[in-house]
Each structure stands twice: as C-alpha cells, then as structure tokens.
Amino acid sequence: MKKIFSRPNSLKDVETHYCGGCGHGIVHRLIAEAVDELDIRERIVGIAPVGCAVLAYDYFNFDVTEAAHGRAPAVATGIKRARPDLIVFAYQGDGDLAAIGMAEIIHAANRGENITVFFVNNAVYGMTGGQMAPTTMIGQKTETSPRGRSIQGEGSPIRVAELIAQFDSVKFIERCTINKPKNVTGAKAAIKTALKMQVEGKGFSFVEILSPCPTYWGLEPRVAMKMIEDRMTEVFPLGQLKHVTDTAGNK
Amino acid sequence: MMCGNEALAEAAIMAGCRCYFGYPITPQNEVTSYMSRRMPEVGGQFVQSESEVAAINMVFGAAVVGARAITSSSSPGISLMQEGISYLAGNELPAVIVNIMRGGPGLGNIGPSQADYFQATRGGGHGDYHTPVLAPASVQELVDHVFLAFDIADRYRNPVLILGDGVLGQIVEPVEIGPREESDLPNKEWALTGCRGRGPNKIRSLVLGENELLKHNHALQAKYRMIEQKEIRYENVETAGAEILLVAYGTPSRTCRAVLKKFRSEGYRIGLFRPITLWPFPYEALAGAARATRAVLVVEMSAGQLVQDVRLALHDDQKVVLLGKPGGEVIQTSEVEAEVEKLVALHNLKRR
Numbered sequence: 001m002k003k004i005f006s007r008p009n010s011l012k013d014v015e016t017h018y019c020g021g022c023g024h025g026i027v028h029r030l031i032a033e034a035v036d037e038l039d040i041r042e043r044i045v046g047i048a049p050v051g052c053a054v055l056a057y058d059y060f061n062f063d064v065t066e067a068a069h070g071r072a073p074a075v076a077t078g079i080k081r082a083r084p085d086l087i088v089f090a091y092q093g094d095g096d097l098a099a100i101g102m103a104e105i106i107h108a109a110n111r112g113e114n115i116t117v118f119f120v121n122n123a124v125y126g127m128t129g130g131q132m133a134p135t136t137m138i139g140q141k142t143e144t145s146p147r148g149r150s151i152q153g154e155g156s157p158i159r160v161a162e163l164i165a166q167f168d169s170v171k172f173i174e175r176c177t178i179n180k181p182k183n184v185t186g187a188k189a190a191i192k193t194a195l196k197m198q199v200e201g202k203g204f205s206f207v208e209i210l211s212p213c214p215t216y217w218g219l220e221p222r223v224a225m226k227m228i229e230d231r232m233t234e235v236f237p238l239g240q241l242k243h244v245t246d247t248a249g250n251k
Numbered sequence: 252m253m254c255g256n257e258a259l260a261e262a263a264i265m266a267g268c269r270c271y272f273g274y275p276i277t278p279q280n281e282v283t284s285y286m287s288r289r290m291p292e293v294g295g296q297f298v299q300s301e302s303e304v305a306a307i308n309m310v311f312g313a314a315v316v317g318a319r320a321i322t323s324s325s326s327p328g329i330s331l332m333q334e335g336i337s338y339l340a341g342n343e344l345p346a347v348i349v350n351i352m353r354g355g356p357g358l359g360n361i362g363p364s365q366a367d368y369f370q371a372t373r374g375g376g377h378g379d380y381h382t383p384v385l386a387p388a389s390v391q392e393l394v395d396h397v398f399l400a401f402d403i404a405d406r407y408r409n410p411v412l413i414l415g416d417g418v419l420g421q422i423v424e425p426v427e428i429g430p431r432e433e434s435d436l437p438n439k440e441w442a443l444t445g446c447r448g449r450g451p452n453k454i455r456s457l458v459l460g461e462n463e464l465l466k467h468n469h470a471l472q473a474k475y476r477m478i479e480q481k482e483i484r485y486e487n488v489e490t491a492g493a494e495i496l497l498v499a500y501g502t503p504s505r506t507c508r509a510v511l512k513k514f515r516s517e518g519y520r521i522g523l524f525r526p527i528t529l530w531p532f533p534y535e536a537l538a539g540a541a542r543a544t545r546a547v548l549v550v551e552m553s554a555g556q557l558v559q560d561v562r563l564a565l566h567d568d569q570k571v572v573l574l575g576k577p578g579g580e581v582i583q584t585s586e587v588e589a590e591v592e593k594l595v596a597l598h599n600l601k602r603r
Contacts, residue, residue: 078312
C-alpha cells in the first residue's frame with residue numbers, strides 16, 4: 001500500500017506542551033511541510049519566541065535559536081546579514097511581536113530584510129496566563145481586562161499586517177487562519193509562498209495566522225474555531241495584503 | 252594617526268569582523284560612521300539599528316551563526332543592551348561590546364566617565380554571569396584589545412566588553428593596525444549553519460528540567476573560574492619599593508603616569524598599578540604591589556567604584572584613599588598631585 005501521509009521530516013516525533021485545541025501545533029506542522037517541500041531543511045534557521053511557542057526548538061527538526069522577548073526580527077536580521085545563504089524565519093506570538101517587539105518588527109520590515117516572519121495571533125497572552133494582548137478584541141475579557149477591553153485606556157486591537165503594508169520594502173503579506181481544513185490549506189500555501197520569496201531573494205515576507213486559544217478564551221476547541229470566523233476575522237480580515245513579485249528595490 | 256573610535260572600528264575589521272550593528276550616541280559616533288563607510292568596502296554588514304536593544308540582538312543573531320560581530324555604544328545605550336548581553340552570556344555566544352563611557356546617571360552628559368564600572372564588572376544584566384572586561388589606556392592598546400576581545404570571546408564562548416571613556420574614543424594618537432597572527436581557537440561546531448550532514452543545533456538559555464539550570468550555572472561558573480585563572484592582565488609601573496601606590500585604569504591611569512613621573516623626579520617612591528582586565532580583577536597582583544606601601548590612592552572618574560575592588564584586594568586596609576570624580580569630568584594632574592602631597596605630609600615620606 002502506498003503511504004500518502006506522514007510526519008514531515010522537519011518536525012520531530014515528540015509530544016508538544018500545547019493545550020488541547022491550540023493552533024500552534026497546526027502552524028508548526030504547516031511550516032515543517034513547507035520547509036520539506038522547498039527542500040530547505042538543511043539551510044534553514046528558525047527563531048523561537050518568548051511566549052507559548054518558546055519551546056519550538058524542541059519540535060522543529062532543524063537549527064533553531066531562541067530570542068529575547070520580542071527581539072526575533074533583530075536576531076533574524078543579524079543571522080541573515082551574517083549568512084545570506086541561510087533561510088531565516090521568526091516565529092512570534094501577538095505579545096512578542098505586537099507589544100514588546102513592535103519596534104523590531106516595524107524596522108526589520110521597513111529595512112526590507114530578506115527574512116520571513118510567522119505571526120501567530122490568538123488575541124491573548126498564553127504562557128503567562130491569559131493577559132490582554134495588543135490584538136485582544138474590544139470587549140474581550142482577559143486576566144488583565146476583566147471588564148472587557150475598551151478603546152479608551154486599553155486601545156484598539158493593533159493590525160500589524162496593515163501597519164507594515166505601507167512599507168515599499170515589504171513584499172508579501174497575507175493574513176490567514178487554520179480554523180477549518182480549507183483555511184489550513186490556504187495558510188499552508190501562504191507559508192510556503194512567504195518562504196519561497198525569501199529563497200528567491202525577493203525581500204521581507206510576513207504571514208499572520210489567526211489561531212485559537214481555547215484555554216484563555218474559555219471556550220471549547222470547536223467553539224473557539226468558530227469564534228475565529230465569527231469575531232476575529234471581522235477585526236482582522238483575511239486575505240493577501242501584498243504580493244510583489246518583482247525584485248526591484250531589494251538589497 | 253587615528254582617533255580611538257575609528258581605530259577600534261578598523262581593528263575589528265582586521266580581526267575578521269564583518270558585522271557591525273549600532274545606534275548613534277555620543278561620544279562614540281565615529282565608530283558608527285566609520286563602519287557605515289568601511290563595512291561595504293570589505294563585503295561586511297553595517298546596520299544602523301532602531302535602538303541599542305535591536306543592535307545587541309542583531310549581534311546575537313550574527314553570533315548564532317558563528318560570525319564575529321561587534322557593537323559599540325555609550326553608557327545609556329549600554330544600559331539598554333544589558334538584556335541582550337545576559338542572553339549572550341546565558342546562550343554562551345561570543346561577541347564584542349564597546350562602551351565609550353559618558354557621565355551619568357540618566358542622560359547625564361557627554362563628558363568622559365568611568366561610572367559604568369560596577370555594571371561592567373558585576374555582570375550588568377540579570378542572572379549570575381560575567382563578561383571579561385578590557386580597559387585600554389591608549390589608542391594602540393584599544394586596537395590591541397579589539398583583537399584580544401574577539402579571541403577571548405571565541406575561546407570561552409562569552410561576550411567580552413571593552414570599557415573606554417570619552418577621552419579614549421576622541422583622542423588622536425599614532426597607531427599600528429595590521430592583521431595579527433591567527434590564534435588557536437576552537438571550531439564553532441555549535442553554530443547554527445543549517446543542519447546539513449548533522450543533527451539540528453539549538454541555541455537556548457531556557458532550561459526547565461529539574462536541576463538542569465543549576466547544572467548550566469555550575470558549568471558557566473566553572474568557565475568563569477577558568478577565565479579568572481588565565482585571563483588576568485595588569486601593569487606594574489615602578490611599584491617595586493613604592494611607598495605610595497596609585498591605582499587607576501584607562502584615562503586616569505595616564506594622568507597618574509604623569510604624576511608619578513613628577514614625584515619620582517623629586518625623589519619620592521611612588522608607583523602605579525594599572526588593572527587591564529577589570530573582570531577578572533587582578534586582586535592578587537594588586538595585593539602584591541601594595542604590600543610594602545604606606546598609602547594607596549585610587550584615582551577614578553566615578554564616585555567610588557574601582558576603589559571597592561581595591562579594598563577587596565587589600566582586605567579593606569585603611570591605607571586606601573579615594574580620589575573619585577563623577578559627573579563626566581576629567582581628573583586633572585593638579586588634583587592627583589594635591590592628593591599625593593597630602594599623603595606625603597600625612598605619612599611624613601622622605602625623598603630618596
């Protein structure tokens with residue numbers, strides 16, 4: 001019998017620490033599949049964030065480094081500048097990327113570093129116990145917004161993809177989700193395109209993945225998946241914001 | 252003839268460094284502008300980062316793949332880098348960081364200072380760690396220390412600090428910068444270079460297993476003990492038979508040298524002990540140099556930081572006197588002379 005489905009070589013055969021219904025495992029797998037398909041496992045370096053995905057280096061079967069909270073795009077810059085032949089991606093959550101690391105992501109994007117950033121947005125801090133994130137939605141209750149996030153005093157959810165879309169140096173931005181099989185397929189395609197653009201030297205690529213956090217949303221996994229469709233995509237619309245295929249303006 | 256800042260930049264390139272990341276801050280801006288011109292000429296990378304936080308993390312990234320990387324800044328900027336330096340130490344990554352110190356605290360001023368001594372010699376960031384600290388006193392020594400810093404960093408897989416002050420960065424002196432002999436340094440098998448032909452390498456300082464972080468810390472401490480054994484550097488200037496011992500590093504050591512010359516010419520037995528590595532500190536050598544002295548005068552452009560290590564070395568001997576001048580101000584020869592005169596009178600020291 002022909003084997004048609006197996007674990008990607010870029011993913012280790014280990015149990016993860018993620019909660020039931022968490023999206024990180026799916027995103028890890030999609031990245032691993034894309035890395036295998038592009039045949040770049042032996043020249044890729046991943047950067048694990050501080051946050052729920054902090055242990056990503058235990059799950060990917062290729063070279064991975066840690067980075068201080070929010071600093072992954074700066075670390076990626078250092079790696080890529082020193083070794084342009086390596087493929088580099090930063091894997092970041094919403095607190096990591098959009099709060100403490102906002103400066104690093106904005107400036108790495110604006111410099112047009114030829115790197116890829118995977119931004120897993122679940123609208124809440126997970127590792128520290130469910131606090132409000134920059135992407136927490138208006139009215140969403142968290143550990144630190146017990147009355148629900150309000151615009152005045154706590155601010156609107158920040159749309160990082162839209163924020164960096166203004167930079168000419170950013171070549172690929174797509175926001176996708178993994179709440180159902182069709183969207184998983186779309187997310188996989190976006191991840192692969194982003195990495196491929198880097199392989200081809202086309203410049204900064206960014207994929208935002210809306211991801212469920214049943215634990216800190218206080219929802220069953222199935223309901224959390226539906227919540228993405230019902231609420232999150234209204235605040236964070238899905239789709240490709242940018243795909244520049246010419247190489248003009250690149251380093 | 253080159254100013255210290257430009258000379259150190261060129262030395263880094265000669266030492267094989269092709270990655271400079273930095274953020275403008277006075278009084279070290281010549282490094283940044285020199286690197287922005289020079290790095291592209293030698294096929295290297297220059298990035299003016301969005302902050303010192305980003306700069307040190309770019310250095311971290313270059314170090315992760317095994318490249319030699321350097322950043323430079325001045326006191327407030329170095330404070331911002333402390334998180335990154337702690338991560339470099341925790342991950343055992345080699346890198347060179349230059350601090351051309353200015354007056355503090357806070358924004359302070361842009362005058363030369365040595366007020367970051369505690370920060371540099373006691374780790375500086377969070378966690379139990381040390382960084383070797385080199386304290387050059389001339390442009391030539393600054394250049395030599397850049398080569399040495401890269402070698403020490405690579406040998407021990409540890410960040411290394413070069414601690415200068417605004418005078419050293421700005422002063423123009425004759426200097427020779429040429430390629431040095433290749434050192435016998437270990438291969439960087441730990442670097443992340445893509446896992447072709449080997450299992451994946453991981454760079455991480457997160458250690459969660461039971462007792463694992465304790466073990467990691469013990470290993471780091473063992474490394475620091477080895478550095479303490481092998482890398483202590485200092486200079487004795489006419490310390491044999493000295494009755495008064497001056498202790499100073501960096502720019503004040505130059506002032507002290509002039510004072511020493513004057514008092515020696517008058518027949519007084521005066522010497523100078525100059526620590527070259529501030530961590531590891533030459534405690535034993537200083538104790539030896541101070542053993543037969545009547546008084547020890549510590550001269551520093553800070554309010555009393557170096558003096559604490561001197562007191563540790565001399566078991567809090569009451570003969571230790573401090574001339575400390577904070578606030579980004581250079582210590583004048585006349586100020587040191589006045590202190591020496593006082594000690595001569597106090598101890599009734601005779602000319603030879």
